[in-house]
Amino acid sequence: MSSYRIFGSELSPYSVKVRSYCRYKGIPHEWILRAPGNEDEFQRYAKLPLIPLVVTPEGAGLQDSTPIIEALEARFPEPALDPSEPVTAFASALLEEYGDEWVNKPMFHYRWLAPADQISAATRIATSRFALAEGPALEKAVQSIRERMVPRLSFVGSSPETAPVIEGSFRRLIGLLEKHLAGRSFLFGGRPALGDFGLYAQLYECATDPTAGAILRAEAPTVEAWCRRMLEPAQGGTFEPWSALAPTLEPILAGEVAGVFLPWSAANADAVKSGAERFKVSLRGEAFAQAPQKYHARSLAAIRGRYVKFVGDPLCRAVMERTGCHAWLAA
Numbered sequence: 001m002s003s004y005r006i007f008g009s010e011l012s013p014y015s016v017k018v019r020s021y022c023r024y025k026g027i028p029h030e031w032i033l034r035a036p037g038n039e040d041e042f043q044r045y046a047k048l049p050l051i052p053l054v055v056t057p058e059g060a061g062l063q064d065s066t067p068i069i070e071a072l073e074a075r076f077p078e079p080a081l082d083p084s085e086p087v088t089a090f091a092s093a094l095l096e097e098y099g100d101e102w103v104n105k106p107m108f109h110y111r112w113l114a115p116a117d118q119i120s121a122a123t124r125i126a127t128s129r130f131a132l133a134e135g136p137a138l139e140k141a142v143q144s145i146r147e148r149m150v151p152r153l154s155f156v157g158s159s160p161e162t163a164p165v166i167e168g169s170f171r172r173l174i175g176l177l178e179k180h181l182a183g184r185s186f187l188f189g190g191r192p193a194l195g196d197f198g199l200y201a202q203l204y205e206c207a208t209d210p211t212a213g214a215i216l217r218a219e220a221p222t223v224e225a226w227c228r229r230m231l232e233p234a235q236g237g238t239f240e241p242w243s244a245l246a247p248t249l250e251p252i253l254a255g256e257v258a259g260v261f262l263p264w265s266a267a268n269a270d271a272v273k274s275g276a277e278r279f280k281v282s283l284r285g286e287a288f289a290q291a292p293q294k295y296h297a298r299s300l301a302a303i304r305g306r307y308v309k310f311v312g313d314p315l316c317r318a319v320m321e322r323t324g325c326h327a328w329l330a331a
Contacts, residue, residue, distance in 0.1 A: 003028035007053040014065040015052040017201035024233045025076045083239040086313035096198030097303045102261040103202040106170035109158040110212035157290030165286045174220035180248035190237015200230035258324035265300045272297040
């Protein structure tokens, strides 16, 4: 085996994130839709029943999109994924974390809330995973998938009470991104960074669904175009200096990352630590309640650990303080 094998799904944001990264880096790879026909191979390498799974040419199995990218980055350092300016490099990592852990909420919320979205997603899963084209078997599979996935809305905190928070956050984000991406190809200039991969993947999935896709097309066509560009990203320029990025990127850090994501992250970590079954937090003055997510508590600890390496840079610290991120990250 001379290339990497990526077991994934078109409906998995973390799968398309890794695939996009491999395409950008020019890493030889094979995209494999996980299906019953390759389940034995999947189980042979996977420690968890989760996609994406990357099988290396040496026969090692890698899982979890961020560690996968970190492992591949060590092998394929060019073109560089991190901007050289410390504040930009850390902002990229922070936006990747925000995409993975918070923007997944509106993606999942819109996908499994309304019947039209449920049917669309379940049909695509059934046709890709089980090769069902039409008839009673497809209808049965679609119904089974809906019955399994819709109750999982609570896992991301989606409920009638939290819907306004999730949907408001989504619309604010795409509005801010629409301004930021005007005149630039990627989040940090003429080439993608880590943050592009984490954030695009969730929004790309939104673009493929009826409700969220319609919102994106109507309110943020530049963002949708960026999502399409990120499917096969190409280096077309350099990273911009923070002075050029700040006017439109800092509002995202202040309004969404520090305003919503990090307060939720901290409350979630506190709930995990105390063993609480549920927690409630005020996000921009609105109540948000859900069961704690243990994985994210570890993820928050990782981004805080990463911040320690950057906080000594005067500009990075100034930006994080100015946007309100520092207090949450330095806790």
